[in-house]
Amino acid sequence: MLKSFVLPLLLLCTTALCAQGRCQRGNCYDGQGILRFADGALYTGNFKAGQFDGEGTLTYPDGSVYSGNFRGQRQSGYGKLKDANGNLYDGMWRDGRRHGRGKVVYASGGEIIGTWVEDQLQGEVAFTFANRDYYVGNMDHNAMDGYGIMEFANGDVYRGEWSNNQRNGSGKMIYADGTVYEGQWENGAPKVDWAALGFVGNTASLLSCDQGCPDGNSRFTYADGTTFLGETRNGYPDGKGTVLFPNGNSYHGRFHNHRPNGLGIMQYADGQIEGGIWKDGQLFRRMYSASGQPATEATAAYDPEVKVWAVVVGAAYYQHMQTLRYTDDDAYQFYAFLKSIEGGALSDDQVKVLIDENATHDNILAAMRDTYRKADENDVILFYFSGHGLPGSFLPVDYDGESRALAHEDVHEVLQNSRSRHKVVIADACHSGSLVARGVGANREALSGYYSALTNAKASTALMMSSRGEEISLEDGGLRSGVFSHYLIRGMKGEADANHDRMVSIQELFNFVHREVRGYTGNVQTPTLTGNYDEQMPISVMRAR
Known part of the structure; x- marks a missing residue:
């Protein structure tokens, strides 16, 4: 210049x-x-x-x-x-x-x-x-x-x-x-958080404007089927919101005079994404562009229930790298935790697990896209990876030393393309910290409280990594696990519940894992927690006794 x-x-x-x-x-x-x-x-x-x-x-x-x-x-x-x-x-x-x-x-x-x-x-x-x-x-x-x-x-x-x-x-x-x-x-x-420009909250709580609606957050449906979710004034959409168009496009941002006007981002049905300043429905100043996956008919409709959608990856047996001893076991334990009451009691269609020969580059991305597209704004998406890592990448089992690495940018893109309200990445891999270097009976009551807390938490992206970008992540024969994953699961099962409210928040979990991993490894390994996250976002709930 x-x-x-x-x-x-x-x-x-x-x-x-x-x-x-x-x-x-x-x-x-x-x-x-x-x-x-x-x-x-x-x-x-x-x-x-x-x-x-x-x-x-x-x-x-x-x-x-x-x-x-x-x-x-x-x-x-x-x-x-x-x-x-x-x-x-x-x-x-x-x-x-x-x-x-x-x-x-x-x-x-x-x-x-x-x-x-x-x-x-x-x-x-x-x-x-x-x-x-x-x-x-x-x-x-x-x-x-x-x-x-x-x-x-x-x-x-x-x-x-x-x-x-x-x-x-x-x-x-x-x-x-x-x-x-x-x-x-x-x-x-x-420096815009494009994922947070649209409506953030529980869509089930929105008043319908079919009979007219007061100022505030509401749901407005046009005659052609276009649906607006967000701020209304004088009975019409006016302000921050999310717009779902019948052709599969979705807009997130400022809306005025029945058109995108102001700062916003449009996700087109063909997967293209454009963000910037809009004027009367047209992009006036482009500030951001990207390519995502085309929309499919299976994209989630709005659902008042909060759900968790997870992809769990464990890669131990590599063809071109040293075999890891416990990463596949860690992934199975994490998967089992998600199926338990403490982990949210996820159904089979809410969690996808890929272990060893199934944990290939293409399979991981396909599982993430297929699983996360089911999530709506009320939901949580979670990605867990345990395996080898290099600066800027997770390594699937088909990594050959030059290609097939899972770039952190690819993971970030899939997360950003999801409509979910909360995004959590947990990685137990060397150099994982470089991802952030440019996130029944009484038990039914416990689960209800867990999902209610998720509803009340602010929109979040939390990235919890086993080590800083320049460090390695350690396995331990005595623990028969990766050190990070061992304390991660212990913390989620309840040891991290510092305030004894029978829920473990993301900040409580990190504080516990950081302290225990640093202590166990003699300060050689330092977990990290970064992102734009709500410290009170619950990660797990205690089983009723």
Whole structure:
């Protein structure tokens, strides 16, 4: 974005070097004269002790011209330099470098007014770009850095923080149509949680607008079958919500005048995803795009009941890597836990388990997509992986050393394409932490409380990993398990219930696992918990006694 004004190579000659030039006229030692060099450079001006000193003009071999003050053979004080391309610097110099207030006028039409320190822009500047964008704000080492305002030629205006010529930090963008986005920016793009733009909550609790509805969250159904779930005003959709279209498209974001208007994301039936600023149903400013899986008829309808949908993977027997001893057992134990009262008593259609030869790259992705597409906004999706890992990837059993790795980005994409309210990833694999380096009778009452707590928890993505990105994850013959998975299941069965409310929250579970794993491994292995998650989100419930 930012051009740099590069000076031609300065002719910094010593007295000895000057002697190689030829004095064509005047006094080239103490006085005024004209000195020509063998390479074609020409100096006209004042000399002192054989050096350029005082007013003078230096013409470079390439045609660049400096006119101004010299001291000790170098530009110092006020001067102008016009390079061979027609770019002009007009301002202060010190020791042959731009230093102090100055102005650059580019031949292409751009202009900078600011302060240079040792030939680099520092502090407040006014920068007009050749395309007529206009920046006023702070610069550091020739880069926009700190607070600044950019008035774009298309009418958009950004006010906020910058870093290395990109919008980074808190900022506000006022688009040309008056739409405003205010929030965090990263690497020049809005840092938006696209998964949280639509309606978040229990859809079963929404009032139907068939007979009219008050202001607040409601369900509104149009004559063509389009359904809006979210904020209504004066009996009509107006605000944040989720829109389900009859053609399979779904929209999540701001809705006004019966159309997408404002910040939102559209998931098309063919799997394409577009996010940004919408205007009267059309994408006005694209800020995000991705490709997901095409929608299918089996996609879940809205269901008031909270359900958990899980994919459990255990990979021990690799063809091209060392066999692991307990990862398949860990996966079976985790699967058994999910089938128990403590784990939510999941039915067979809610959990898919892939062990060893079934834990291939394609099978894992297919199981995730097939299972998670059944989830609606009220539900929880969970992915558990136990096996080998590399930085940035989980390794299925068909990993051959070069291909078939399960990239963390692929896992993230499947999770993001789900409509579920809560997303949980638990991985017991080496380098798993790099996923986050750019988440009957009395027992019926216990289960009811568990699912009720899930309903009340805020939307979450929690990523619990067995180790930091640079660490390995350990197995132990005494435990006959991976150390992380051993304490994970113990914690979920109740040992992590620190407040004794007969439920284990995600934060309680992590605190327990982190403490026990660090203690058992002598601080060699450090579990991590990251993501945008509700600390009170329940992970398990205690069986009634």
